[in-house]
Structures are given as C-alpha cells and as structure tokens.
Amino acid sequence: MNASLLNAEFSQLLAPIDDFLHCATPPQWLEEARKPERLAVLLVDHANCEMKAAMSAHSLVRRYCLPKEKRKLLPNLDFYKSLDALPEKGEVLGKQALMGNNRRVFDELSKNDLLVKMVRLIQEELHHFEQVLEIMSARKVAYDTLSASRYAKGMLAHVRTHEPAAIVDRLIIGAYIEARSCERFAQLAPYLDEELSRFYVSLLRSEARHYQDYLTLAQDYAGESIDERVAFFGEQEAALIQAPDPLFRFHSGVPSVA
Template sequence: MIELNQYQALLAPINEFLYCPTPQQWVTEAAKAENLEVILTDHLLCELKAGQSAMYLIRKYAVDTSSTSNLLDWFKPYEDFAYRKVGNLQTLKGKSHISKAIMAKSDSPYSQDLIDKMVLLIKEELHHFYQVLEIMQTRDIAYEPIPASRYAKGLISHMTTHEPQTLIDKLIIGAYIEARSCERFAKLAPHMDEDIAKFYISLLRSEARHYQDYLALAEDIAGHNIDERIAYFGRLEADLISSPDSDFKFHSGIPA
C-alpha cells in the first residue's frame, strides 16, 4: 500500500513510544468481515470518548463557567445520538466546529495551551465520529451502542489521586491511547476495503499529532522529567494490548 508507505517516518516515533506492537492475532481477527461491525461501532464510540476526555480536561482545569456550558452544548447532539439514539447523520452534519467562545480561567496557570490543543483535538475527533458514521451508513450497519473495552479503564485505574500528578497522568494516558489508535489504523488499513483503508490512512497524521500534544502538555505542566511515569504507563498499556482478552474491540488485547 503506497499511501501507507509514505507515513512510515510519522509512524516511527509512535512505534518507538509504544512498548509493544499490536499482536498479529488481533490484526487477523480485526480483518475478518464478520468483525467489521464491532470495529466500526467501537471506533465510532472511541472518537466520541476521546473528544469527551479532552472536554473534561479543559472543563476541570482550564475554562470559565460560561465556556463549560458552551462545551456541553457542543457535545449534546453527539451524545444524544450515541446514548439516546436521537438524531442521525444529517442532524450531525457540520456540528464538529464550535461557534461559541471558549475562555480560559484567569487563575489557571496552564489554561490557554491546554485549551488550544484540546479544542483542536475535539474538533477533529467529532469530525472523525461523523466520518465513521458515514462509512457505517454506506454499509447499512445500524448503530447500536456497545460497552467499552477494558483498555481505557485499565489505564485510568492506575492514576495518582493528587494534583497536579492526576492531570499529568491523564495526559500521559491520553498520549498512549492516541498513539495506539494511530498504530492500529496503520496495521488495519492494508486489510480493509479501499474506502476504509483510505480513511484510516487519513487519520494517521492527526492521531500522531494528538499523541505528541498530550505528551508535550504533560511535560510542560510537570516542569520536570517524567520519563519514569511515562514508562510506567507504557508497560501497563503494553500488558493490556499483549495479554488475552475475551472482549474483542478496537483496543482489545489478544483475542481469547
């Protein structure tokens, strides 16, 4: 796949950052036609959750009260669709760009950089949500909500409970989730139909930037070397990816 070969330089630091590659057993399972529905549905929900995680970060740490309301309004049509099955592809069209102001708290030491990076990430994740839904519609795959895999919960359960380390841990976890997503899109693309393959390849650049943004924010907010903490979560993430998993999803481990 020529297009994918052009991205090898972009993928190299991601493959170095991750502590293990996606096992071939997962790729083989994900490439099966009968698993396309769960892959697309879980991918759809992962895009929403990635946006929600970014929104939570800036709501909790960076924005003023009016901006919190604006953020909730931004997500409402997507959450209505995903959790209440209200709306459709047409009602979501053009909703990924926020039209209201997002303002920083005056007393937050890292507000603006966090806001700038996370708002861009949210726009892209919500647009990707729409694109996955388009692909599902072209294949007559009706959306039905499915439970989340163990992956994100398995990382979040190891976060520190005191600030600012909690925020730093959340950002490190975000970096690993984005990096793994990027790596899996690259692994899956050669096995997918042409339209999905092109879509997955188109996601590589933004997913790679998301991982870098999360990591840069974690390092800036910490103000000291956090290599040991990054490595700690890297080992946890690799264990979740390389250990047997009975629940097949986009971020699951080796199919049991």
C-alpha cells in the same frame, strides 16, 4: 489497498510512535480484525472511541481551563462543531457569545496551551466520529450499544489522585491511546477495502499529532522529567494489549474467544 500506500512520509510519521509504544499490535488481534464478520464491531467501537476522545478532552477543558464555579458556562460537545477554523492564538472560544454575567465564556478561560490543543482535538475527533457514522450508514451498520473494552479503564486505574500528578497521568494516558490508535490504523489499512483503507490512512496525521500534543502538555504540567511515568504507563498499556481478552474491540488485547 496495497501496503505501498503507507509511503515514506507515513513511515517517518509512524517511527516515533513505534518507538513510544512498548509493543506492536499482536498478530492475533490483526487476524481477528481482518475477518469480515468483525467489521461491524470494529466500526461501532471506532465511532465510540472518537466520541470518548472528544469527551475526555472536553472534560480536561472544563476541569483545568475554567474555575469550578464557571464550568457550567461551557456547553456540551455540540458547541465545538459550530466553531470556525481555529486561530493560531488562544482566542478559541471568543467568537461564541455564550453569556454568563454578560461576559463571554472565553473571558473566564485560561489562555493556555491545554485549551488550544484540546479544542482542536475535540473538533477533529467529532469530525472523525461523523465520518465513521457516514461509513456505517452507507454500509447499513447499525450504531448499536457496545460495551467498552478494559483498555482505557485499565490505565486510568493507575492515575494518581493529587495535582498536578493527576493531570500529568491523564495526559500520558491520552498519548498512549492516540499512539495505539495510530498504530492500529496503519496496521489495518492494507487489509481493508479501498474506502476504509483510505479513511484509516487519512487519520494517521491527526492521531500522531494528538499523541505528541498530549506528551508535550504532560511535560509542561509536570515541570520535571516524566520519563518514569511514561515508562510506567507504557508497561501497563503493553500488558493490556498483549494479554488475552474476551472482548474484541479496537483497543482490545489478544482475542481469547473467536
């Protein structure tokens, strides 16, 4: 696919992400990612990233939208696949008759912006996960076990342990992960085959919205300026992206091993 497909609309969409990130993807990573022999790892890790994003959002819903004694009422990720299109207001889970003491689980949920945004994100990430699996199946790429990169773990190591600082930090990290994903989809798209190029371009809108949603939620939970923490995690993220990395993954740093 020609780079012209990243038209003015997407250039406008990517501009704030480029401003948000403290560095662009190093050319060495892009050069490695373009190699045909790296495609299987790229697709498997992409699938893993989509599932991990859904799981992380699910964890936030459980921890911050339900009282501790009611968390067991919220089911696993399969539940979100069965939800109808999201309503505009907070009655996200009310259509499902998951009973606990004869009350729907939604009756126990706080009707807040975190719930609405995270459920939407979970649904989209699970859909993307299924799309990647379909592409892998068509190309006979096995969904093998793949070790995680140091990327997310490296940033989560800096999360503060008290609230609301902990959730603010996790939300800021979520913003950086989504922003980096969006940036890399855009970087890769012009160099991939037609199907993958179109697929990666199709993901740009949702990933860009996810990063904005995470930042908005972080600001809401903080109740004060988060500029200092955003800058701090931006520095951590850029350091991980620019440092030599022995593993090649979707969010890895500069490849140190060919």
